[in-house]
Amino acid sequence: MPGQTVRARIGKKKKNYAEGRVVEILSQSQYYxxxxxxxxxxxxxxxxxxxxxxxxxxxxxxxxxxxxxxxAGVSEADVQPIVASPEQFHYRNKMEFTFSAKRWLLPDxxxxxxxxxxxxxxxxxVRGFFDKVFNIGGCxxxxxxxxxxxxxxxxxxxxSGLPAYSIRNHDGFWRFLVVRETKRTGQMLVxxxxxxxxxxxxxxxxxxxxxxxDFPEISTFIHSTxxxxxxxxxxxxxxxxFGPGFIExxxxxxxxxxxxxxxxxTNSLAAELLYDTVKEFAxxxxxxxxxxxxxxxxxxxxxxxxxxxxxxxxEIVADAINDAYENCRLNNVRNCSFLAGDLKDMIKMAAEAGxxxxxxxxxxxxxxxxxxxxxxxxxxxxxxxAVSCNPASLARxxxxxxxxxxxxxxRPFDLFPQTPHVECVMxxxxxx
Numbered sequence: 001m002p003g004q005t006v007r008a009r010i011g012k013k014k015k016n017y018a019e020g021r022v023v024e025i026l027s028q029s030q031y032y033x034x035x036x037x038x039x040x041x042x043x044x045x046x047x048x049x050x051x052x053x054x055x056x057x058x059x060x061x062x063x064x065x066x067x068x069x070x071x072a073g074v075s076e077a078d079v080q081p082i083v084a085s086p087e088q089f090h091y092r093n094k095m096e097f098t099f100s101a102k103r104w105l106l107p108d109x110x111x112x113x114x115x116x117x118x119x120x121x122x123x124x125x126v127r128g129f130f131d132k133v134f135n136i137g138g139c140x141x142x143x144x145x146x147x148x149x150x151x152x153x154x155x156x157x158x159x160s161g162l163p164a165y166s167i168r169n170h171d172g173f174w175r176f177l178v179v180r181e182t183k184r185t186g187q188m189l190v191x192x193x194x195x196x197x198x199x200x201x202x203x204x205x206x207x208x209x210x211x212x213x214d215f216p217e218i219s220t221f222i223h224s225t226x227x228x229x230x231x232x233x234x235x236x237x238x239x240x241x242f243g244p245g246f247i248e249x250x251x252x253x254x255x256x257x258x259x260x261x262x263x264x265x266t267n268s269l270a271a272e273l274l275y276d277t278v279k280e281f282a283x284x285x286x287x288x289x290x291x292x293x294x295x296x297x298x299x300x301x302x303x304x305x306x307x308x309x310x311x312x313x314x315e316i317v318a319d320a321i322n323d324a325y326e327n328c329r330l331n332n333v334r335n336c337s338f339l340a341g342d343l344k345d346m347i348k349m350a351a352e353a354g355x356x357x358x359x360x361x362x363x364x365x366x367x368x369x370x371x372x373x374x375x376x377x378x379x380x381x382x383x384x385x386a387v388s389c390n391p392a393s394l395a396r397x398x399x400x401x402x403x404x405x406x407x408x409x410x411r412p413f414d415l416f417p418q419t420p421h422v423e424c425v426m427x428x429x430x431x432x
Contacts, residue, residue, distance in 0.1 A: 001051060002059065003029030031055040036089075037140050042106070044127025046141055046418035057082045057414055060422040064391045064412050071395035074407060082412040082422070083277075086269040091417060092141045093181050093249070093268050096233045097122055097150055099157065099164040099174040100133035120164055122154035122177060130231065131167050141418065146179045149190070149215050153177050156210055160203040165195060167231060173200055175226065176233035180247060180258060183268040187219040187247040191260040193235050196225040208241040219243050222260045234261055246323070248330070251275060255330045256299050262320045263296040267415040274387070274413050274425060275303045278360060281385050281409060281427040284308050288357040291350060291381070293343060293372070298324030298336060300360055300387070305333045312356070313338040314346045344371040355379045361386050367393030373400045380404065386426040389415070394424055406431055 005027040012019040035041075035049040048056055061082045068074045085091055103121035123136035135154070138147040157164070157174045165172035178191040190211065192204060201223075208221045220243025224235020238260065246259045251272050258264045265271035278300055282290075284307040292301035295313030297320050305311050305328075313336060315321050321340040328336050339346045350356075359381045361368060367390065376384065377400075384405060388394035398407060405428040413423040 001029045001031060003031055039106075039124075039134075039136060039139075042126055042134060043124040043136065045124060045139070047127070048420055049140075049418040053084075053088055053417065056417065057084060060414060060420070061412050063420070063422060064410065064424055067391040067395040068398070068407075068410070071392060072399040072402065074395075074398070074402070077407045078409045080409060080411045082414055083270070083273055085267060085414045085417045086273075087267075088417045089140045090143050091267045091269065093183060093264070094266055095139065095142045095146055095150075095179050097136070097177040097179075098125060098133050098231070098233075099172075099176065101164040101166040101172050104129075104132040104134040106134055120154075120158045122150065122157065122164075122174070142179070143181055145188070145215070145217055146181060149179060149188075149211065149218075150177060152211065152214060153190075153192070153207065156207045160207070162200055162203055170229055171195075173197055173203075178233050178260070180260075180264075182247055182249040182258075184250040185248055186217065187249075188215070188217050189243075189247045189258070189260065190218055190221045191224065191233075192222070193224045193226055193233055196227050196236075205241065212242060219247050220245055224260065251299065251303065254299075254302055255327070256297060256302070257323050257326045257330060258297065259319055259323055261317065262323050263317070264299065265415065270413060270415045270423075271299075274415070274423060275300060277411050277413075277425045278385055278387065279304050279307065281411075281425060282307075282358050282360070282383065284358070289354060291347075291356040291359045293347070293359060293361040293368075294363045295324060295338065296320050296362070298327050298338065300362060301336055302327055302331055302333050304360075305336050308358075309335065311336040312350055312353075314343050314350060315340060316342055344369040344375075347372055347375045351375060351379050356381045358382065359384045363388065363393075363397075365390045365393065368397045370400070373397060377401065377404055380430060382430050384428040386428065387423070388426070389421060389423050391422060391424060394426060398426065398428065401428060404431055405429060 006022045007024040008020040010020040033052050100121040103119040121133045126132040162173040165175045176193040180189040204223045221241045224238040226235045288308045290308050290311045292313040295315045301311040301313045318340050321338045324338050408427040410426045415423040
């Protein structure tokens with residue numbers, strides 16, 4: 001933390017930097033506040049919780065400025081004041097929990113002996129370990145209802161007698177629990193992922209009935225199976241045990257359908273502010289052809305559709321494209337179309353159909369593929385609105401565009417309070 005004096009052990013030394021870990025805090029920072037979560041420092045999901053919120057915002061904006069300066073070589077960019085999240089806690093609309101056959105013991109659990117059954121876990125990963133999971137009691141980033149549901153699932157899954165999945169041995173049944181909630185409409189989606197075992201489906205059916213009785217706020221329950229060795233909370237096949245198989249959220253005046261595997265901004269309330277900035281920066285006049293790259297369920301494209309001539313969205317996840325078309329139907333939007341496939345390939349198809357006036361790009365954390373950037377330079381839209389959750393990859397992408405484009409404005413957003421992550425919207429105009 002800025003302002004701390006620490007004793008650190010260096011683990012890796014590079015030419016321009018070193019990596020290490022704190023061994024002891026010798027003097028505390030002036031920005032320090034006592035963290036509220038009893039699990040602070042174990043899971044690492046909100047490891048800025050011990051920094052006062054105003055200073056979290058200060059250092060996040062500084063991080064954006066540093067990335068643009070050091071990576072993109074831009075020191076004069078207009079980095080506007082950061083937009084704070086409407087909620088500092090309980091803001092997440094999605095949480096993923098992992099089952100484990102070998103629980104990481106918390107300090108107050110170390111006394112006594114344990115057998116294999118007692119080490120059954122459903123919780124979060126210990127920071128820095130891909131294979132260690134501890135039983136979380138609650139999380140200040142999710143709602144109390146989601147925390148209570150997670151504890152009930154842990155109790156019922158353990159009582160079933162079926163083993164949790166082992167990432168070491170690649171055996172076991174219970175794998176992941178994903179809870180998605182809406183903040184405006186009060187709906188909840190429960191997605192349970194297990195190994196494929198038809199003989200064990202009755203245990204899932206029983207668990208879903210218990211949850212439906214105990215948690216009436218659950219709108220739908222989905223069971224997916226996966227035999228993949230990768231630790232990804234998604235399944236190869238799914239069945240809906242009750243409800244429609246999706247939930248619906250409102251952003252502004254628009255309604256959006258969210259299915260189990262669809263991408264949706266994690267902080268719904270802050271996302272409304274971000275989407276309004278996309279509209280503001282784009283400065284639409286009503287005649288524009290717009291590309292919405294990495295469009296997910298179409299939320300940004302649909303948000304701006306009434307202000308433009310047409311929107312073409314591109315997304316690799318087929319389920320998300322299905323949701324995008326359904327979201328258009330829900331909102332009576334008729335000027336959006338979508339292409340499903342790998343963006344670096346599909347963008348060429350879109351270019352053959354016509355050049356865009358404005359491009360909106362909201363890529364994953366790694367940023368845009370170089371082939372996508374090259375195509376953008378070839379089609380030369382008048383304006384690019386780049387949305388990013390990673391200032392470093394945003395700066396790298398911007399650096400590739402700066403021969404032809406000028407950064408006009410950047411507005412950071414705190415979509416992830418209590419964490420070091422920061423979202424940005426950047427406006428780039430083509431040079432004349």
